[in-house]
Amino acid sequence: MDCLLRPGYKVFVLAIGGGGDIASAALIAKALSRIGVKYVLGSIAWERYVYDESPGPIRLSEILNAVQRRNNYVLIDENSYALRRSKVVVFQAAKAAKALGEQIYVIDVYGGVKGYVQALRSIIEEEKVDLVIGVDVGGDSIAKGCEHNLWSPLADWIGLASLALVNGVIAVHSPGSDGELDQEYVLDRINYFAVKGALRGVRAMCSVDAEFLSKILEYVDSEASWIPLLACKGVRGEVSIRNGTRSVKVSLINTLTFFLDARAIADDIEPVRALYDTTSLEEARSIINDHGIYTELDLEEDIDRQGLKASELTREILIDIRSKGIVRIRSKASRNYCVQDVPGNRETVNNDCKESRSTDQIL
Numbered sequence: 295m296d297c298l299l300r301p302g303y304k305v306f307v308l309a310i311g312g313g314g315d316i317a318s319a320a321l322i323a324k325a326l327s328r329i330g331v332k333y334v335l336g337s338i339a340w341e342r343y344v345y346d347e348s349p350g351p352i353r354l355s356e357i358l359n360a361v362q363r364r365n366n367y368v369l370i371d372e373n374s375y376a377l378r379r380s381k382v383v384v385f386q387a388a389k390a391a392k393a394l395g396e397q398i399y400v401i402d403v404y405g406g407v408k409g410y411v412q413a414l415r416s417i418i419e420e421e422k423v424d425l426v427i428g429v430d431v432g433g434d435s436i437a438k439g440c441e442h443n444l445w446s447p448l449a450d451w452i453g454l455a456s457l458a459l460v461n462g463v464i465a466v467h468s469p470g471s472d473g474e475l476d477q478e479y480v481l482d483r484i485n486y487f488a489v490k491g492a493l494r495g496v497r498a499m500c501s502v503d504a505e506f507l508s509k510i511l512e513y514v515d516s517e518a519s520w521i522p523l524l525a526c527k528g529v530r531g532e533v534s535i536r537n538g539t540r541s542v543k544v545s546l547i548n549t550l551t552f553f554l555d556a557r558a559i560a561d562d563i564e565p566v567r568a569l570y571d572t573t574s575l576e577e578a579r580s581i582i583n584d585h586g587i588y589t590e591l592d593l594e595e596d597i598d599r600q601g602l603k604a605s606e607l608t609r610e611i612l613i614d615i616r617s618k619g620i621v622r623i624r625s626k627a628s629r630n631y632c633v634q635d636v637p638g639n640r641e642t643v644n645n646d647c648k649e650s651r652s653t654d655q656i657l
Contacts, residue, residue, distance in 0.1 A: 301330025303424045306417055308336040308401070310428040310435065310453025310464075311472075312446065313345075313386035314516025316398070318467045319429040320390055321507050321519075322551060325497070334421050336367075336399035337387040339376065340449050340590075344604045345385075345515065348378040349594035350575070351403045351449070352385055366402045366413035386514050393513035403452060406572035410456035418460065426462035428453050428556065431518045432472030433480035435464060436487065436554070439565050439587050440632040443474050445616070446590035447565075452578055455569040458560035463494055468548040471521035477543050484552050492558035499526055499549040522548045564631065586627035588620045 299305070307323040309315035316337040323333040340351035354360075354368050356376045362369035372392035376383040387398045401413045414426055428435075435450035457464060466484060470477030487493065499507075504526040511520060524533060525548035532541050560566045565585045572578040579591050596615050597607070624632065 299326060299329070299331045299425070302332070304332040304334070304422060306334050306336060306399075306414070306421065306423045306426045308399075308414075308426060308428050308453070308457075309387075310338065310457070311430050311432070311450050312516075313337065313339060313341045314514060314519060315429055315431045316387050316390040317507065317510050317514040317516045317519040318431045318522070320394060320510055321499075321503055322427065322429055322465060322467065322497075324506055325503055328502070334399065334417070334423065335390070335394075335396065336401060336417070337390070338403050338449060338453070339385045339387060339400050340403065341383065341385055342515075343594060343597065343607070346376075346378060346383045347598070347604055348381075348383075349598045350591055352376045352378065352383065353404060354400070354402050357400065361397055364413070364416060366405050366409045367417065368400050369397050370400055371397045386516065389513045389515070390510065393510045403449060404575045406574045406578050407452055407455045407459070407569050408571065408573045410452060411459045414456060414460050414462075426457060426460055427465050427553070428457045428462055429465045429467055430454075431467050431516070432474060433466040433469045433483065434472065434474055436466060436480070436483045436559055436563075437475060438563060439582070439585060441475060441479070443476075444587075445474055445593070447587060448575075448579055448582060448589040448591055451563075451566045451569060451582065452572075452575070454556055454560050454563075455566050455572075457556035458566075459557075459570065462556045464554050464556045464559060465551050466554065467551045468518070468522040468525070469550070469552070471542055471548055472518040473542045477545065477547055481547065484554070487554055487559055487562070490558060490562070492555040494553040494555055496553070497551045499551075501526070525549045583623050584627055585629045586624040586632035588616065588623045592619050592623065 307319045309319040323335055356378050357368055358375055359373045360368040361371050370388055374388045376385055387400055391398045399417055430450055435454045437444045439447055469480035504523055507523045521542055525544050529544050533544050565582050568581045569578050579589055582589055593616055596619050
């Protein structure tokens with residue numbers, strides 16, 4: 295990727311997945327700055343249930359002490375935080391702002407792809423940005439959607455669709471490190487798009503990157519972003535994360551970032567193409583549900599309806615809630631996109647989708 299940018303270029307590096315992706319987004323931004331590329335950082339504010347028990351992403355109206363406010367985004371610093379259901383939530387972007395001593399843009403997800411794109415275009419114009427890079431730690435954004443172990447497609451796909459509409463690039467950092475899709479499967483997907491001409495570059499971490507990542511992770515909570523750091527330090531084999539509920543294969547591959555053309559990927563994935571004209575998070579979720587795909591928002595709402603606290607969630611409870619949710623969503627789906635009938639089995643749910651072997655997940 296470095297060879298595609300020149301000193302003096304300016305990039306908007308945006309964490310498009312969960313809040314913790316900001317750590318790896320900052321890593322990539324700092325790496326580019328060392329070759330003379332200017333950057334601004336951005337993220338969405340959607341925290342894991344263990345940090346924020348209110349379902350869904352944080353609303354812009356819930357973010358306090360913002361430096362700047364616009365219709366579809368805010369600019370925050372280390373003094374910013376959210377208030378949700380009367381509880382203070384110091385979201386990961388605010389923690390990163392403190393670690394870096396920098397201001398960070400937070401994009402509103404509730405406006406769907408249309409609102410997201412408006413935010414991106416406003417920031418591009420205001421900051422005189424040459425390229426938007428969306429960072430996805432693990433690689434879930436390039437899934438087809440029918441993979442049994444894809445737990446959180448909604449945020450990733452809204453981000454991917456939005457990047458596609460501003461000629462952005464998706465950076466798949468540390469394939470498989472979030473414990474959802476297998477590393478081998480993510481690499482197969484990357485190769486699939488590379489054959490189609492979508493690969494824009496590959497970058498490996500160095501010792502300077504590892505040192506930086508180690509420091510920012512003192513502030514930001516992101517187990518997925520710890521995996522590339524472990525890989526840099528020579529750790530190999532299976533590593534448990536999320537209280538032992540996920541197992542991640544750590545290898546040299548986890549030090550790599552693959553840069554891919556967002557439009558080429560988005561146009562290839564049917565549910566993502568269907569998101570281009572969405573004007574709300576609910577509309578986007580509805581379209582994905584209509585393809586028979588259960589999302590992270592569905593899961594969070596199902597947990598909330600049962601009145602469960604994060605401390606009460608076990609692997610068995612989560613699997614049960616999700617399995618029942620998948621049955622419910624697929625029974626109502628109008629599109630025959632995912633055809634698996636038994637959520638607990640490990641058969642592929644679509645003839646075009648290769649099985650992902652990881653079976654454990656927790657928010």
